[in-house]
Amino acid sequence: MTTHTDTIISARRLSKRFIVKKAPVDAVVGLDLEVERGELVAFLGPNGAGKSTSLRMLTTLIPPTSGQARVAGHDIRRDPAEVRRRIGYIGQGNSASQYQRVRDELLSQGAFYGLGRGATRRRADELIESLDLGSFAKRPVQGLSGGQKRRVDIALGLIHGPELLFLDEPSTGLDPQSRANLWEHILRLREEYGTTIFLTTHYLDEADQLAERVMVMDEGRMIADDTAAGLKRTLAGDRIVLTLDDAADAADAVACARAAGASRAVAEGRTVTCTVDEADAALLGLLRELDGRGIRVSRATLHQPTLDDVFLALTGRSLRESGAAAEHAIGQTTEPAKAEAAR
Numbered sequence: 001m002t003t004h005t006d007t008i009i010s011a012r013r014l015s016k017r018f019i020v021k022k023a024p025v026d027a028v029v030g031l032d033l034e035v036e037r038g039e040l041v042a043f044l045g046p047n048g049a050g051k052s053t054s055l056r057m058l059t060t061l062i063p064p065t066s067g068q069a070r071v072a073g074h075d076i077r078r079d080p081a082e083v084r085r086r087i088g089y090i091g092q093g094n095s096a097s098q099y100q101r102v103r104d105e106l107l108s109q110g111a112f113y114g115l116g117r118g119a120t121r122r123r124a125d126e127l128i129e130s131l132d133l134g135s136f137a138k139r140p141v142q143g144l145s146g147g148q149k150r151r152v153d154i155a156l157g158l159i160h161g162p163e164l165l166f167l168d169e170p171s172t173g174l175d176p177q178s179r180a181n182l183w184e185h186i187l188r189l190r191e192e193y194g195t196t197i198f199l200t201t202h203y204l205d206e207a208d209q210l211a212e213r214v215m216v217m218d219e220g221r222m223i224a225d226d227t228a229a230g231l232k233r234t235l236a237g238d239r240i241v242l243t244l245d246d247a248a249d250a251a252d253a254v255a256c257a258r259a260a261g262a263s264r265a266v267a268e269g270r271t272v273t274c275t276v277d278e279a280d281a282a283l284l285g286l287l288r289e290l291d292g293r294g295i296r297v298s299r300a301t302l303h304q305p306t307l308d309d310v311f312l313a314l315t316g317r318s319l320r321e322s323g324a325a326a327e328h329a330i331g332q333t334t335e336p337a338k339a340e341a342a343r
């Protein structure tokens, strides 16, 4: 059981209002959240949802308009310097200077945090090893690939041994292989140092597979907070998609699916989509029922829910179509889990 002392981030009614051309923009509205020490939490949401603004408040880069938060044991308003000492923050832009060599950049960062020379060198070499920077540690940052630069950024964020690391879209812009490689490193670091990680991402699959907890933000508000599996179970459900031989049967098929326990059934042309608790178990009964009524089905597929289905259930919009998430979403798992011809 977690105790109060395990809480590393705690925010209450945290809000940020910007004034743009005299008009208010409520970037974050009444954010409540708790993160326990050692957790890996992802903030997921479309462009403009308020993820970065939340991170920037929690890392003391900008003050909240109202509300409060304690991060790593200190109040973000009263003790911002204490908070900063205990956290690492890697923003969306590349924080490394372009001209310094990688190892020198790490040493400068250690000096910036007031670490002694010996301690800085030890820590820099440790991170060079953990993050596999050895082969380019003596090269200037500007010549590195996107994935290599991102790993240097992460080393910079960890040089002072923070207990908590904030990563704002760490893998945006990287190709799938570099993303996988970066994640391997992030997970290994976490294992080695037990660092709590709080990150923002557009990538649905990344949040789904890697985060232990997913917080979904939309229009400045947190709209869900659970494990990916929990969100999918409670908010999305499995789907059965039927293709009928004849579109004229669609209304009957929808009624039949509802009678068979589907929580939602809609038709579009010859396609009927039903949301059910367990598609595996529901499919056979549904097909039998349709057969009994003389409704011919040419194809039936089962779909496991994705976090996009969760977002759709919560907001009525697809996360992939809401801004850049569309461009970023790759490797999604919306493919039919199983397909079988009914007849």
Ligand SMILES: Nc1ncnc2c1ncn2[C@@H]1O[C@H](COP(=O)(O)OP(=O)(O)OP(=O)(O)O)[C@@H](O)[C@H]1O
Residues within 6 Å of the ligand: 018, 019, 020, 025, 026, 027, 028, 045, 046, 047, 048, 049, 050, 051, 052, 053, 054
């Ligand atoms: N410094 C600022 N001045 C004015 N408005 C801002 C500022 N920073 C953010 N905003 C606005 O606040 C809202 C939330 O922006 P934020 O960057 O937090 O969203 P986000 O979820 O991180 O988006 P993205 O995924 O695109 O990074 C947006 O409407 C944005 O235009």
